[in-house]
Amino acid sequence: MKSLPIQIKLTDNRKEKPNPETLIFGRNFTDHMFVADYDEGKGWHSHRIVPYAPVSLDPASIVFHYGQTVFEGLKAYKSPNGTVRLFRPEENMKRMNLSLDRLCMPRIDEDLALNALTQLIQIEKDWIPTVEGTSLYIRPFVIANEAFLGVSPAKKYQFYIILSPVGSYYKEGIHPVKILVENEFVRAVKGGTGGAKTAGNYAAGLKAQEVADQKGYAQVLWLDGVEKKYVEEVGSMNIFFKINGEVVTPAINGSILEGITRKSILHLLRHWNIPVAERQISMDEIRDAYDNGTLEEVFGTGTAAVISPVGELNWDGYKMVVNHNETGPLARQLFNTLTNIQTGNEEDPFGWILQLNNELAKLA
Amino acid sequence: MKSLPIQIKLTDNRKEKPNPETLIFGRNFTDHMFVADYDEGKGWHSHRIVPYAPVSLDPASIVFHYGQTVFEGLKAYKSPNGTVRLFRPEENMKRMNLSLDRLCMPRIDEDLALNALTQLIQIEKDWIPTVEGTSLYIRPFVIANEAFLGVSPAKKYQFYIILSPVGSYYKEGIHPVKILVENEFVRAVKGGTGGAKTAGNYAAGLKAQEVADQKGYAQVLWLDGVEKKYVEEVGSMNIFFKINGEVVTPAINGSILEGITRKSILHLLRHWNIPVAERQISMDEIRDAYDNGTLEEVFGTGTAAVISPVGELNWDGYKMVVNHNETGPLARQLFNTLTNIQTGNEEDPFGWILQLNNELAKLA
Incomplete structure (x- = not known):
């Protein structure tokens, strides 16, 4: 240095x-x-x-x-x-x-x-x-x-x-939150500033958050701005899905912020030999996984909250309750490991x- | 008041x-x-x-x-x-x-x-x-x-x-400028903040402007963020095309700022009984008009410049020189009328x- x-x-x-x-x-x-x-x-x-x-x-x-x-x-x-x-x-x-x-x-x-x-x-x-x-x-x-x-x-x-x-x-610490899938407002689009940590991205997200609040949801799940089909981020965090034993997170595409917690979690998962994929993931795929019982865990990741488990996803009125609205074992393990490394425990x-x-x- | x-x-x-x-x-x-x-x-x-x-x-x-x-x-x-x-x-x-x-x-x-x-x-x-x-x-x-x-x-x-x-x-006053059609960067997208006059929209546009500058262009022409097909704005102005006697400007769609100069120009054109359309307009249509000789004038409108004629459009290397790179009669007439009303002449x-x-x- x-x-x-x-x-x-x-x-x-x-x-x-x-x-x-x-x-x-x-x-x-x-x-x-x-x-x-x-x-x-x-x-x-x-x-x-x-x-x-x-x-x-x-x-x-x-x-x-x-x-x-x-x-x-x-x-x-x-x-x-x-x-x-x-x-x-x-x-x-x-x-x-x-x-x-x-x-x-x-x-x-x-x-x-x-x-x-x-x-x-x-x-x-x-x-x-x-x-x-x-x-x-x-x-x-x-x-x-x-x-x-x-x-x-x-x-x-x-x-x-x-x-x-x-x-x-x-305030409540690590506990599952209810998330509204956002179909109207868009946080960022390919060719825009979504991949940069700049004020305008956050300002753009406030309106959707306000609507979600009023409906009793903690955060919104952002979809891509082009097709409104693929998952991007949750609130101001990256998002992970555990589906049938594999952990999937949206690939970095220019409109998603490349989180450092995201990167660390991918590293931990690979270190633990848990199957991981960074790729496009659509809401259709998530609904299908939910319907066939393979949507095991969903959680957001970011510096502020570290891990934020998702207990419910509401997509146009279709409510998907994840892991009985409880913090899943993987989210818990990732949270504990990361925070223990961070704090020196x-x-x-x-x-x-x-x-x-x-x-x-x-x-x- | x-x-x-x-x-x-x-x-x-x-x-x-x-x-x-x-x-x-x-x-x-x-x-x-x-x-x-x-x-x-x-x-x-x-x-x-x-x-x-x-x-x-x-x-x-x-x-x-x-x-x-x-x-x-x-x-x-x-x-x-x-x-x-x-x-x-x-x-x-x-x-x-x-x-x-x-x-x-x-x-x-x-x-x-x-x-x-x-x-x-x-x-x-x-x-x-x-x-x-x-x-x-x-x-x-x-x-x-x-x-x-x-x-x-x-x-x-x-x-x-x-x-x-x-x-x-x-600095040069009213005179035609060269415009680069932007295929990579996006200013705004439906569901975002493009329709609002907020800082993030302008910050998002700087990078494309920098690239245009380096290539010798004064401004960029923004396309829609979804299909990169339809015209949105030019730099931080609204845009008008005169094609075969009709004046066309992109319809307000949520990602375009509704300019007050734009609104005033639409009013003037209708007052003068000049055919006007507010609708989607694609780059394909503009190229076709250019190719068949009906692209008569192109100009940007905004409070700062009032009217800014476009002398050249470069779309992926295809250069369209508009009205022999001279200020067209309609742009001139609109500029004179508006500024005369504004100044009291x-x-x-x-x-x-x-x-x-x-x-x-x-x-x-």
């Missing part, structure tokens, strides 16, 4: 830390943040760790009007022996660059960004909660801050990393964990 | 006004802006006109991460006799509410917003340039400013109106113009 000279200015006013037993996702932020500026011709510069503070932007900033912004999400955990652990952070930095490319935004140096992140977390390590199910959520993001009302890529950007101590994404045989203490020792 | 009690705080530091002969689009902003706040349960409040100043936002604000933002664009002109004229501003406020609905954001009161706009322009009327081709561009926009990293509609928003004295959108028989002086007299 490359070392980055970062200006550090610590706050004089430390905030009170929230009660780890009642943490809500995404509401509390730590005392400091990382910031860097980009100017065309000069590149990224002025890397700094500063007190967490409002962003000051010209009202004509491109991010407000033309949506040039990308983000990432990952988590840090404190292991039982006090070590700070990051889960596959290099994958997030790599994906961030793919997103930046798609949005015509300047790439970051992945190594330097990772180094900045470790320095920030070192400063904020007392903010990492240790109660079961909690972690420090990390949100790197880049916004276009040039003041210009023209539809073209900005010449000025800012890169931020902010940190938020979080509880479980779903189980060994990491895959080299997924970056131990902060080791990294900082290398820099010293 | 309803009257709105607005707190007004004027600046002590007036900026120097830019040279109207060399104005660039979207780079200069006036001395003041309008702002209002929204809080769930309380509604829109604290309407105010204040000195133009940076927006201060928590780094976790939803607009940065999940893209809840919508905007509008319209223009004010100063007529030869000094009257300030707005072109169909009520249409913009109406469309803004449709966009806000799609993005799960709170509606504004259209009348009150229009009133706020007229008060702001009255204060800034010396900023309206009068050189031919210039105007005062008006940018209303709403952003979600709740600090929350969760994918759900925000509970807090801000509504801004900023003003920018502008020259022509295209020609009478407005359609009730499209809101005269500021009249409106302010009504409020007095």
Whole structure:
């Protein structure tokens, strides 16, 4: 990991830390943040760790009007022996660059960004909660801050990393949720921005979520935008189906986000010699599997929730209750293994964990 | 128009006004802006006109991460006799509410917003340039400013109106441009946000524009996201084809933005008894028309450029030169009529113009 000279200015006013037993996702932020500026011709510069503070932007900033912004999400955990652990952070930095490319935004140096992140977390390590199910959520993001009302890529950007101590994404923890298959609204389509982690994809999904909420469903299952036939994602997670002993997840096709939890689960399944397929999967096929009794488990995967079992799928009024609306054994096993590796309760045989203490020792 | 009690705080530091002969689009902003706040349960409040100043936002604000933002664009002109004229501003406020609905954001009161706009322009009327081709561009926009990293509609928003004295959108004025028909990237798809004026649509279009630039084309022609067969928009404008005496424009279908210039042009054409059709139009049909010599004119329409004639369409390497790469008579006539009505050089028989002086007299 490359070392980055970062200006550090610590706050004089430390905030009170929230009660780890009642943490809500995404509401509390730590005392400091990382910031860097980009100017065309000069590149990224002025890397700094500063007190967490409002962003000051010209009202004509491109991010407000033309949506040039990308983000990432990952988590840090404190292991039982006090070590700070990051889960596959290099994958997030790599994906961030793919997103930046798609949005015509300047790439970051992945190594330097990772180094900045470790320095920030070192400063904020007392903010990492240790109660079961909690972690420090990390949100790197880049916004276009040039003041210009023209539809073209900005010449000025800012890169931020902010940190938020979080509880479980779903207040209830791991338990099956009811999902509405979405036939009207579309999250993303081939040729669009669905494969990038950018704000517009999430904004596009809110309306369908609102309708699902009103009908008593926790999330929507997105279908492809062309034929409305093939499964894409669930809410803002990837989705897996266990059908007759085989685990199937939609193949990466340009409109699906390539989740890092998705990738890790595929790795675990293959490691366990469980049959796995990444391919197109239609709702017809899922209904057939349900009808003939081979739809064994369905679950969503993502950084925030890790694993989110699906207890019911409603497709145009046809209700499919999965595994008696209980968390299936595979979902449970994947959740336990992943979270145990993340938190340090189980060994990491895959080299997924970056131990902060080791990294900082290398820099010293 | 309803009257709105607005707190007004004027600046002590007036900026120097830019040279109207060399104005660039979207780079200069006036001395003041309008702002209002929204809080769930309380509604829109604290309407105010204040000195133009940076927006201060928590780094976790939803607009940065999940893209809840919508905007509008319209223009004010100063007529030869000094009257300030707005072109169909009520249409913009109406469309803004449709966009806000799609993005799960709170509606504004259209009348009150229009009133706020007229008060702001009255204060800034010396900023309206009068050189031919210039105007005062008006940018209303709403952003979600709740600090929350969760994918759900925000509970807090801000509504801004900023003003920018502008020259022509295209530096060269009205003249034909070369357009690349886009076969890979997609701007929007049925069920998505294409019909709303929201940042993500514009962000999605940047990559294709970059590729077109590199190939020497000014804009891309967007095809539908499902079959990549039917024409949708050109760049960030609506598009019209004159084929064998009839003017055809894609029908509003959910993925096309319903332009106010588009609507005005349809009205003018019908008023002139020129045959008009709003329907699906495929690239095959356009190529056939070109091949048999009936593709008479092609032009884009939008607030920024008003009319932008297309001189060449490149579809997968098949180059169609339209009207000898010259501005066609219909495009010219539409441009002249619209801009004359807008600027007050020609009478407005359609009730499209809101005269500021009249409106302010009504409020007095």
